[in-house]
Amino acid sequence: MVVAVAEDSRGTEQARQWIEQAKPTYWSLIDANHRVADLYGMVNVPQAVWIDEAGRVVRPAETAGSTDHFRRMDLKTRTMTPEDQAARLAARKAYLDAVKDWVLTGKHALAADTARDKQPRITVDIALAHAHFRLGTWLRRHGKDAEAVRHLAEASRLHPDSWNMWRQAADLEAVGNAGGPDFWARVKALGDRPYYPPPDLPGFGR
C-alpha cells in the first residue's frame, strides 16, 4: 500500500490540486505539522520509508528516486540537457523497479542491524529544531508572522540539513519562494555535497 504524505504547512487547499490531478487509489494524506518527517528523521521531499507487514522499518528514510540533475538546469530556460533528463528518468525508474521488486519478492529489505545503522541520527539541536518548527508554523497559522519567522529561522539554524524546514518556511513567506533565488543560492552552497543523496539500490552508482 502506498501512503503519500504532503508535508504542507499551508494544509489541504495547497495540496488539493496535485492530489486531484493524481486521482490516487492509495492514501493521500495532509501533514501540516511535518509530523512524518519528524518521526522518521526525514529532511527533504521526496523521501520514503519502506515498512514490512509486521510494521517494521526495512528501509529507513532515503531519497525516493529524485536526483541532483536539476542543479545543472539552465535557470533562464528552466530546461535540462536531454542527457540529464534521460538520466533523471532512468533513476526514477530504477527506484520504482526496486520498490516493485520488494513488494513482489521482499528484495532490498534491509536486515535489522543494517536498517538500524542507516536510521537518521537525531541530535539535541535537531530535536530542538523540530520544536521551533512546530511553534513557528503554529504562529504563522495564527497570524503572528514576525514571531513565527524568528522560530522558523531558529529551526533552520539548528537543523541546516533539513530542506523541509527551510523550504516550508520560505513557502509560508510567499508561495514560490521555496524555489526562488535564495533556494538556488542555498543549493549552490552545498558545493560537492548532494541535495538528494542517492539510495544504495541497483541503478544508483555511488
Next chain:
Amino acid sequence: MATILTEAGEQVVTAVDGLWLTAADAERVTGWTLKPEGMCRDDACVPLPASATRDGRVDVAAFWQRLGNPVLHDDAAETWVLGLGADARNDALADLHAPDFTLPDLDGTLHTLSALRGRKVFLTTWASW
C-alpha cells in the same frame, strides 16, 4: 489559558505561573500520572523535585525538561511546545518499529498507519513547494 502543542496534537488548558497544571490536566497533556512516587507512566516513575509539585499541581515544563525533552513557548507564554528529545527520538528509530501517526486526507477523513499492519507500506513524502 494556554495552548499546548504536543506529539498528540493541540490542547487548551488553564495554566498559571508558566506551565503549572492540575494533575488531571498534566496527565491529559503528557500521558504521565502524578503519584506519590512522582510522575508515572506504565511501569516507570520519574521523581519530581519538591519545587515542581505543589497542592496537587505540577510544573509540567520542569517535568518535561527533566525527561530530556525541549520545552518552548511564544513571547506571551500562551502557546507552548512540549517537544521530544533526541534520546527519545533515537530510541524510537533504533527499535525499528514504524512510528504510528494519524493524518487526514483531502476530505478530512483520518487515517492511521498501523491500520495497514499485515501489508507492506511504501511511505513517501512530497510537497506543493
